[in-house]
Amino acid sequence: MANLEQVTLLKQSIGLWNQWRKENSSIIPDLSETDLSKTRLEKANLVSADLHGTLLVEAKLQKADLYLANLRHTNFRNANLAGANMNKVDLYQANLIRANLRGALLREAILYEAVLIQANLAGADLDKANLRGAKMHMVNLTFASLAEAKLNDADLRGANLRGTNFTDAVLIGANLLGSTMYGVILTGSKRWN
Secondary structure (H helix, E strand, C coil), X not given: CCCHHHHHHHHHCHHHHHHHHHHCCCCCCECCCCECCCCECCCCECCCCECCCCECCCCECCCXXXXXXXXXXXXXXXXXXXXXXXXXXXXXXXXXXXXXXXXXXXXXXXXXXXXXXXXXXXXXXXXXXXXXXXXXXXXXXXXXXXXXXXXXXXXXXXXXXXXXXXXXXXXXXXXXXXXXXXXXXXXXXXXXX
8 A cells, every 4th residue: 555645745846755765765665556647757766666556647757767666567558758767677567558668778677468559669778678478569669679588479560670679589479460670680589480
């Protein structure tokens, strides 16, 4: 259950929130199962925060620091996460439909069974990410890096993969039907056919 004092402070001011985080670095914020839709959270310090089941529909999270955050079952539909640090986050079954993740850092992120339909991941760093079973229809991965990523059984139908780096990635069972694959790097990748 979310800590209502923490939720109130976050909604009040990002400056005050970030100062509080700095002064209370040992506290793990509990913002779980809260409605933060359309909230402005640009550059917010959400490191290790518990945001599982939270509604962040159309939220503004550009350059937010979500390192190691628990984002399981979180709804980021149409959210702006451009340039966000999401390294090592847990996005199991998260909703990222039409989310803007341009240039986001998602190294070693867990996106197992996440829904990324029409998401913009252009230039994103997804090295070593787990995208097994992810629904990624018509996703934009132009010039994104997915080196050593696990994409087993991922659905990438109609994806824009122009210049995408799949070096040493696992693509076994991935559906790439109708994807644009100009300049894709597949060195050392594991795939069928």
